[in-house]
Amino acid sequence: MSTLVEIRSLSKVYERGKQRVEVLHHVNLDIAKGDFVALMGPSGSGKTTLLNLIGGLDSPTEGMLSIAGKRIERLSEDALARWRAANVGFVFQFYNLLPMLTAQKNVELPLLLTRLSAAQRKRKAEIALRLVGLADRAAHKPTELSGGQQQRVAIARAIVSDPTLLVGDEPTGDLDRQSATDIMLLLQQLNRDHGKTIIMVTHDPKAAEYARRTLHLDKGTLVERPELIAA
Amino acid sequence: MKYFQLIWAALFRRKTRTIFTLLSVLAAFLLFGLLNSVHSAFTGASNSVAGASRLITVSKISMTLSLPKSLHERIAAQPGVAEVTYANWFGGIYQDPKNFFPSQAVADNFLDLYPEWELPADQRKAFHDIRTGAIVGASLAEKYHWKVGDKIPLQATIFPQKDGSNTWTFDLVGIYHVTDPNLRGQENNFYFNWAYLDEARQFDKGTVGWYVVKLADRNNADQVAGAIDALSFDSDHETKTESEQAFTAAFAGQFGDIGLIVGAIIGAVFFTLVLLTGNTMAQAVRERVPELAILKTLGFTNRSVLALVLAESVLLLVLGGVAGLALAGVLVNALRTSLPAMGPTSPMVPVGAASWLQGLCLMVLVGLIVGALPAVRGMRLKIVDALSGR
Numbered sequence: 001m002s003t004l005v006e007i008r009s010l011s012k013v014y015e016r017g018k019q020r021v022e023v024l025h026h027v028n029l030d031i032a033k034g035d036f037v038a039l040m041g042p043s044g045s046g047k048t049t050l051l052n053l054i055g056g057l058d059s060p061t062e063g064m065l066s067i068a069g070k071r072i073e074r075l076s077e078d079a080l081a082r083w084r085a086a087n088v089g090f091v092f093q094f095y096n097l098l099p100m101l102t103a104q105k106n107v108e109l110p111l112l113l114t115r116l117s118a119a120q121r122k123r124k125a126e127i128a129l130r131l132v133g134l135a136d137r138a139a140h141k142p143t144e145l146s147g148g149q150q151q152r153v154a155i156a157r158a159i160v161s162d163p164t165l166l167v168g169d170e171p172t173g174d175l176d177r178q179s180a181t182d183i184m185l186l187l188q189q190l191n192r193d194h195g196k197t198i199i200m201v202t203h204d205p206k207a208a209e210y211a212r213r214t215l216h217l218d219k220g221t222l223v224e225r226p227e228l229i230a231a
Numbered sequence: 232m233k234y235f236q237l238i239w240a241a242l243f244r245r246k247t248r249t250i251f252t253l254l255s256v257l258a259a260f261l262l263f264g265l266l267n268s269v270h271s272a273f274t275g276a277s278n279s280v281a282g283a284s285r286l287i288t289v290s291k292i293s294m295t296l297s298l299p300k301s302l303h304e305r306i307a308a309q310p311g312v313a314e315v316t317y318a319n320w321f322g323g324i325y326q327d328p329k330n331f332f333p334s335q336a337v338a339d340n341f342l343d344l345y346p347e348w349e350l351p352a353d354q355r356k357a358f359h360d361i362r363t364g365a366i367v368g369a370s371l372a373e374k375y376h377w378k379v380g381d382k383i384p385l386q387a388t389i390f391p392q393k394d395g396s397n398t399w400t401f402d403l404v405g406i407y408h409v410t411d412p413n414l415r416g417q418e419n420n421f422y423f424n425w426a427y428l429d430e431a432r433q434f435d436k437g438t439v440g441w442y443v444v445k446l447a448d449r450n451n452a453d454q455v456a457g458a459i460d461a462l463s464f465d466s467d468h469e470t471k472t473e474s475e476q477a478f479t480a481a482f483a484g485q486f487g488d489i490g491l492i493v494g495a496i497i498g499a500v501f502f503t504l505v506l507l508t509g510n511t512m513a514q515a516v517r518e519r520v521p522e523l524a525i526l527k528t529l530g531f532t533n534r535s536v537l538a539l540v541l542a543e544s545v546l547l548l549v550l551g552g553v554a555g556l557a558l559a560g561v562l563v564n565a566l567r568t569s570l571p572a573m574g575p576t577s578p579m580v581p582v583g584a585a586s587w588l589q590g591l592c593l594m595v596l597v598g599l600i601v602g603a604l605p606a607v608r609g610m611r612l613k614i615v616d617a618l619s620g621r
């Protein structure tokens with residue numbers, strides 16, 4: 001499989017007042033197209049920061065970050081926004097749906113940035129909702145849906161524009177066990193049957209089991225074998 | 232257009248708050264429409280063609296000072312003058328001080344200069360023939376349920392009778408109509424014979440309040456006005472001759488600078504509106520920081536977010552403003568027929584294209600002003616910080 005994500009000596013430093021906090025320290029990582037990676041590690045290890053950098057939500061302090069051959073660390077803020085719209089789908093722990101829009105309209109949101117007609121946007125959103133098993137909830141607002149259903153809508157929104165990469169930050173963190181299992185099965189299906197490359201941050205070892213491989217971060221550095229952290 | 236639903240949904244995210252804000256915008260633009268209508272009426276916005284061919288001659292010192300009636304023939308003799316008439320402010324009250332309407336004593340040829348008023352020939356003849364005869368506009372007659380043949384007592388506020396009585400009794404001999412809806416306010420006036428006033432009043436005999444001059448050629452207005460004023464130059468009753476519209480503005484000016492008053496009220500209202508809607512928009516955006524961060528996450532650029540918030544703010548102002556101006560239009564049309572005319576024109580003009588254009592510009596401007604700060608905040612927010620609640 002070809003490499004989709006190529007990271008070389010990636011560092012991220014936050015300035016907190018006079019303090020300088022290095023959250024990621026010269027990380028090197030390759031993720032193949034079609035891979036499903038779980039990022040694990042203790043709180044403050046830098047896993048969400050790494051995910052944000054890969055998703056183009058933040059910019060690295062130094063290092064190289066290439067996605068499908070595109071050096072995204074070099075992009076301007078607006079160019080990065082356009083790149084995200086075309087290439088990345090996001091799934092968050094707390095769903096982050098717009099409460100005043102129906103499920104259908106939430107799913108259509110990323111398509112507003114395309115040249116598709118209203119009818120085409122509607123059609124694509126319907127397909128995405130059907131894929132996540134929520135075609136019959138299209139007219140419902142987020143408050144009328146359960147947590148698991150809201151996360152499914154969020155996944156539909158993430159895949160509706162057919163992005164290369166899906167990133168998830170604790171996608172099962174706010175769900176009960178059954179809903180979490182359903183969501184992980186759905187992500188696994190998207191990876192296996194639709195070829196989506198997925199990178200997911202999780203604290204939950206059971207969720208990580210659905211990934212093809214698990215990476216561990218500790219103190220801003222990738223660790224190959226987690227048992228060594230304890231040693 | 233594809234973003235409209237998103238903007239609309241964001242605007243009505245908190246329905247109660249938005250509805251109350253819309254009501255305050257509506258109230259502001261209702262007031263704007265009403266005051267603008269009054270202001271336009273008093274600054275010569277009237278398009279009455281008839282009015283443009285008439286001049287008014289008043290005392291140069293103050294329009295409340297009388298002029299000698301002897302000027303009548305001398306003005307009539309001036310080249311360019313087709314006809315002259317005169318009138319005197321009476322200021323009568325009907326039954327109760329709150330029943331105040333314009334009442335004037337007029338010369339017997341007064342109606343000849345106002346062909347836009349419709350009065351049946353027999354009633355017109357009766358007005359000429361009966362010394363105590365009076366005519367009223369249809370709106371005024373309707374208000375007090377008067378009909379031809381009624382005796383109408385008015386209490387004088389300026390002129391007592393020779394016997395000391397303040398009660399003047401008139402015979403209603405005619406009811407006139409004004410067909411031009413823009414001048415319908417003139418139907419709220421009361422006219423009676425100047426001869427009756429002059430004969431029965433205690434003082435100021437042989438004087439009139441003002442002259443109305445009909446021009447033979449409206450292009451000669453300046454020369455004719457100059458010639459009339461020259462008649463009284465350096466006398467104890469120097470005159471000032473001006474167009475009816477200028478006279479109306481000056482008449483209203485007795486009560487204060489209409490433009491300044493209107494401007495001050497509108498200014499205060501919009502200042503409050505900016506604070507109120509500005510606060511609403513700031514609150515709305517503050518509550519939606521995570522949602523704006525999500526839009527950015529999905530690929531909306533900083534400028535898109537700026538435009539969305541500004542559009543929401545402008546939409547709020549346009550919705551409330553259009554409703555307010557439309558309501559002002561309806562109210563102005565209703566009020567114009569019930570309010571008495573201030574001089575020759577109605578005290579209000581319809582909310583026309585100019586008011587709408589001015590109003591729409593104001594809506595967009597206020598919308599942009601109140602939306603600016605929240606929009607910039609939305610534009611500048613960092614996705615990572617906003618999503619993590621920092």
